[in-house]
Amino acid sequence: MQFTANTLEHHWMPFTANRAFKKDPRLIVKSEGVYLQDHKGGSILDGSSGLFCTAAGHGRKEIADAVYNQLNVNDYTPPFSMGHPGSFELASKIAAMTPEEINHVFFCNSGSEAIDTALKISMAYHRANGEGQRTRFVSRERAYHGVNIGGVSISGMVKNREAFSGVMPNVVCMRHTWLEENRFTRGQPEHGAELAQDLQRFVDTYGGTTISACIVEPVAGSTGILVPPKGYLERLREICTLNGILLIFDEVICGFGRLGKPFASQAFGVTPDIMTMAKALTNGAQPMGAVAVSDFIHDTIMKAAPEGSVELFHGYTYSGHPAACAAGIATLDIYQRENLFERAAELSDYFLDAVFALQDLELITDIRGYGLIAGFDLKPGTTPGARGTALQNKLFWSGLHIKFTGDTGIIAPPLISKRAHIDELCKILRATLEDLNA
């Protein structure tokens, strides 16, 4: 076998224009605090916390040490009918952060797995509750819930589903919440609570007793930060409660302080029945996802199974992996010790001021934001998405990483960021946008 060093050919990269990338690669060789370092030695400010993962900043030694120590003591424990202390400790820590009635945590390895797990728990709950006819899921246009078949089935983003036939049937999408009249709204928009009535219309059309769950990202993330209109989540909650439909919040991006509170649920004062989480759960240092479930769902599924039998036929080889649990425990300790959620809340006004100051730029057609996350739309060029890609590349070589979806940029600095980092971020963004426009 011939060994070819330094080839990029063999790795088929995810969500990447592979051919373009391999002609002009952008490799990160080091990361520390709020900065990344590329393979040419350049320093890059991380304006999206990686992919919304590294809330506590990169290179946290406490997390690395915890993982190293764990692997040296116990590297792997089968998670079926066996356990290790770390998963119970982490689950208790998570349960202490979630709303009062949500106290049971199921572990998996990613946000996508968390979504599939949440859908399956919803199905299992209704079956255990004698309502197995609830087979329909309600999602929303422009939703991103990961890439597994469950998540793609409830996806509202066309590119993520058009190549894949044979996804789950019985999914209906509510309208998304972007409205022209809400353009450049900071925080929760005034208009759009009535869009939650789409759920009521599905109840009226299909029958409330056929619907299993309604799932939303409280702030729609990957599509470009759509903050829920005032009253919108409350109305979804009401309709779900009245009709026995479970409300699932996908907190994969919103969770762990991004909105200035532990979860979006607390930020908006609306409690779902199930919450999915991942990403910042381990500060991105280990792959991990989790689903937190209300007591009534957990207890119903437990009680429906004969004593001594397996209650939920679901789980992964790496559910609650010891190294991931160690990373999660160390991460949550950092969040608490450094008051990072409170720091995010304190920095929010400064951050949003700085980002919304970009609205005078001709190329920007809308800005939205809440807490420490914001999205901006670019005036599209002739090929949709091309301008976003060009800007992302240019930003990278100008020293700023920002996640893009098509022509929409998403800014989500690490929660440890200082005002000077926000200034630096917006300065690079403005200069690069002006250059692109010239």
Ligand SMILES: Cc1ncc(COP(=O)(O)O)c(C=O)c1O
């Ligand atoms: C809201 C939401 N749900 C689910 C996922 C999927 O997470 P993962 O990429 O870890 O599978 C993502 C990823 O960005 C997300 O933003």
